[in-house]
Amino acid sequence: MFSKTCEYAVRAVIFIAQQTKDGGKVGIRDIAKGIDSPEYFIAKILQELSRKGLLQSTKGPNGGFYLDKTAMKHSLADIVKAVDGDNIFLGCGLGLKQCSESHPCPIHHEFKKIRKQLAQMLEKAKVGTFTAELEVQTFLRR
Amino acid sequence: MFSKTCEYAVRAVIFIAQQTKDGGKVGIRDIAKGIDSPEYFIAKILQELSRKGLLQSTKGPNGGFYLDKTAMKHSLADIVKAVDGDNIFLGCGLGLKQCSESHPCPIHHEFKKIRKQLAQMLEKAKVGTFTAELEVQTFLRR
DNA sequence: AAAATAAAAGAGTTTTTTATCCTTTTATAT
């Protein structure tokens, strides 16, 4: 469904939201451990998300990653788009570039419904709602 | 959503169904052209599907690929499973192996609905129903 | 101001996926 990179990204953002809900920051090493991902790899991904404003970071002692108010309002769909692009929300299920409403592939209309529901679901899931004290330690690992 | 390999596979099977609905066979070169895929690559994929009984082939002059009655009754879900496995139908949206009903990830329940609809949609889409004289030439290319 | 710390950036490497090439086998027609 999503690339591995994208899965890590979503898990990391949820983790950061949970860990920094009362202010503060969380370091890359803790994030990697918290979501069971390769440290240097998730670091790259977060750099990218940071550049795109989907999360924030500061360097130096007491530095780390966190989410500002705007970032908290973003949805998981925004994360997915930032990492994997919007093909999963808009692209043809059979990979046909010319497939469209007026020129549909054999499963276009059925597929459209699924894609739409997926999009809506992920649009609705705002980062800020994942701050409940869930058992993150077990939930976001492997 | 699906791997490129899987997209080619589904397109090829639909193409074969359409081309051989009145009997006969279709050669790999025509299939490759018909779905705009690399010839040797789709050949490999079809070998695999043939081994799994999802389609048939014969060698020699007048040989080619075709679908017997059983193959016609298979669904697109069967093709997808044969190529990409069933992870898309069963796996966690965040890639968490331990995610389950009793130990759900943050988006488990919402995701489940999407996966189920996707599965049902593809289960319902039987290969034999794609034999209508659709404008395959334009539809399954690129 | 210097040292320590933590992320950012850049430059690889490895693994997986996708694609190509070439030889062998098999079925059919002549």
Added chain:
DNA sequence: ATATAAAAGGATAAAAAACTCTTTTATTTT
């Protein structure tokens, strides 16, 4: 029987994705 056409199989190459390491830059603490 022989020639031919087509798939099967094995081996390799190219591209993309996943992952690692090193250097740089910014910030804080002393």
